[in-house]
Ligand SMILES: *[C@@H]1O[C@H](CO)[C@@H](O)[C@H](O)[C@H]1NC(C)=O
């Protein structure tokens with residue numbers, strides 16, 4: 100969403116005087132006092148009030164509502180509103196709705212990046228973190244420094260290890276992403292009250308098949324994701340379906356990319372489906388400037404006005420950016436849209452604002468600055484790091500270290516003393532960031548630090564000598580290596596899976612001079628090919644810490660010295676560097692041996708891995724047994740489908756655990772029938788099966804079959 104900021108600024112300078120959004124202004128109470136209008140009449144239903152407000156607005160006032168920086172209608176006592184706030188893993192100021200410099204709240208708890216919390220595979224933890232972020236959001240709102248509408252979680256699938264925003268997601272498994280969306284959205288929005296009232300609004304983004312930033316010549320702004328019906332249905336869509344249907348999110352964001360040649364914000368079929376089939380009640384926002392690019396950069400439409408017509412008619416309600424504010428009047432004048440097309444969008448927008456209580460008197464017990472940066476939230480952030488940390492290697496139980504035997508630690512690496520390397524994308528201002536150096540010093544007074552490399556890109560060996568000296572003197576050497584936002588971030592994908600620059604050389608060099616074997620700590624969201632370290636006996640232990648957020652430095656020694664026994668599991672496959680021969684743009688999930696395509700993610704990938712999905716060690720020995728597994732999955736009510744119809748069959752199944760079921764039935768003849776069912780199946784789940792047309796040379800003799808995946812980490 101970087102692009103939009105530029106445009107917002109341009110707009111603020113060029114058009115109507117920018118009115119600072121006052122997040123706490125309530126039209127139906129002082130000082131705005133619009134009480135005489137029916138939209139303030141609390142005895143009326145929300146739909147009636149929303150319609151009443153729409154009916155009072157002039158065309159210009161209506162158009163001013165279509166931007167994230169929504170104009171007010173001062174004449175009616177309606178204040179401006181800023182829709183865009185961010186809260187991915189703590190309050191962040193990527194959006195203008197959160198402002199750390201305009202009031203008493205100067206920082207907020209920086210929880211670990213989502214890919215690390217996900218590795219805990221603990222739904223209660225995910226829920227608790229979302230509730231804590233919500234409390235901070237309400238506290239900051241109470242202080243007048245944040246809105247009530249947030250654009251998180253990011254529930255796209257971590258399809259390719261190079262993706263710069265994979266770190267923001269809950270990994271590569273659609274069932275895990277779906278489960279995460281439920282905990283995040285429910286924890287954040289709170290209980291659904293009467294008429295769908297919620298305390299905060301969460302947003303399922305980015306809809307859909309969005310998982311590439313900028314790679315080789317391709318950009319997310321113009322990328323056409325070619326997705327087959329089967330992958331769409333059983334990989335890309337399931338988290339969105341759950342996020343809407345089960346979690347009941349009040350916002351959906353359409354993405355920049357096209358899906359099969361049509362820009363997502365213009366895909367009427369896919370946008371309407373969320374309302375018609377999934378029961379979506381909320382507003383649909385575009386990603387920032389995702390409408391402007393439809394004509395300008397994708398040349399999908401013939402004019403800017405046509406872009407506006409196509410997205411409003413498709414069902415988009417809000418535009419992040421100023422494009423609709425600038426061009427909607429002209430779209431009306433040219434007859435491309437009618438005023439009713441805008442009214443439809445405004446109805447959705449005002450309904451959500453009213454459900455949030457933005458028109459009524461603020462709650463007397465508003466939260467405030469004391470609810471932000473609390474001790475409890477810091478402890479929860481630490482707990483999330485502990486539970487998520489993944490022990491990748493621990494030969495001969497080298498870890499945990501014994502405190503009595505370690506008097507002098509050297510901690511080496513460009514990020515080891517950098518508080519800003521810890522947060523990952525969408526980090527705001529942390530309350531009290533603890534670097535690895537500071538955290539280690541609190542444990543072992545004699546801790547020395549050497550950067551080894553000037554920065555994470557590590558382009559020179561100039562600082563190696565100093566690191567060698569530090570390593571030689573220490574009892575134990577911890578090297579902190581891996582990625583940073585300089586290597587992977589929004590609008591920037593990696594091209595290699597290897598450690599950046601000369602980092603590998605640094606690790607080799609240090610390993611050859613230490614008294615004892617060294618401990619390697621890896622940072623970053625995307626997987627790295629560390630095969631060299633996996634096979635090097637001088638490096639007995641490797642610990643992955645993702646982006647651990649502000650308490651990472653505190654937790655690292657707790658784990659290394661065995662106060663906490665790590666048990667996190669990777670939520671994504673760690674592929675070898677050879678995987679980068681596969682174009683990032685190939686959206687196919689399933690392997691295709693005929694063209695040497697290995698497939699993607701643990702569900703389909705057929706090649707070698709460095710570390711697999713679900714991998715992670717512990718200091719203790721343990722084994723798994725299934726607590727309770729589906730005793731029965733029965734499939735009935737199946738009859739030979741009418742192959743001329745695209746929808747056939749219903750089925751009845753039973754399962755006690757959340758499962759993902761894939762169906763495959765060859766008696767569809769030239770049709771292959773697959774419908775994934777993700778989530779907890781009720782005793783008599785009934786679902787519709789769909790048939791998709793596939794290649795005619797499918798073997799028609801293979802027996803029908805299904806396979807069942809249970810979702811790891813779900814509570815019984
Ligand atoms: C935050 O608020 C301050 C003070 O009102 C203002 O100067 C600044 O521009 C705001 N920052 C953003 C990002 O909106």
Ligand SMILES: *[C@@H]1O[C@H](CO)[C@@H](O)[C@H](O)[C@H]1NC(C)=O
Pocket residue numbers: 221222223224227482486
């Ligand atoms: C899951 O997280 C919660 C909250 O931190 C914690 O109380 C619980 O013990 C965790 N469950 C497991 C199995 O670790």
Ligand SMILES: *[C@@H]1O[C@H](CO)[C@@H](O)[C@H](O)[C@H]1NC(C)=O
Pocket residue numbers: 102320392395396
């Ligand atoms: C879109 O096109 C405009 C006009 O050519 C250009 O200025 C802008 O940088 C492009 N934006 C993107 C995201 O490519």
Ligand SMILES: *[C@@H]1O[C@H](CO)[C@@H](O)[C@H](O)[C@H]1NC(C)=O
Pocket residue numbers: 513514517519520553554555556583584585
């Ligand atoms: C990590 O990335 C951030 C953001 O790009 C940068 O400010 C910081 O200097 C980087 N740290 C290192 C050690 O490279």
Ligand SMILES: *[C@@H]1O[C@H](CO)[C@@H](O)[C@H](O)[C@H]1NC(C)=O
Pocket residue numbers: 554556557558600
């Ligand atoms: C380091 O080298 C890489 C590749 O040679 C280059 O892309 C990058 O900009 C360099 N970084 C710095 C900080 O010099």
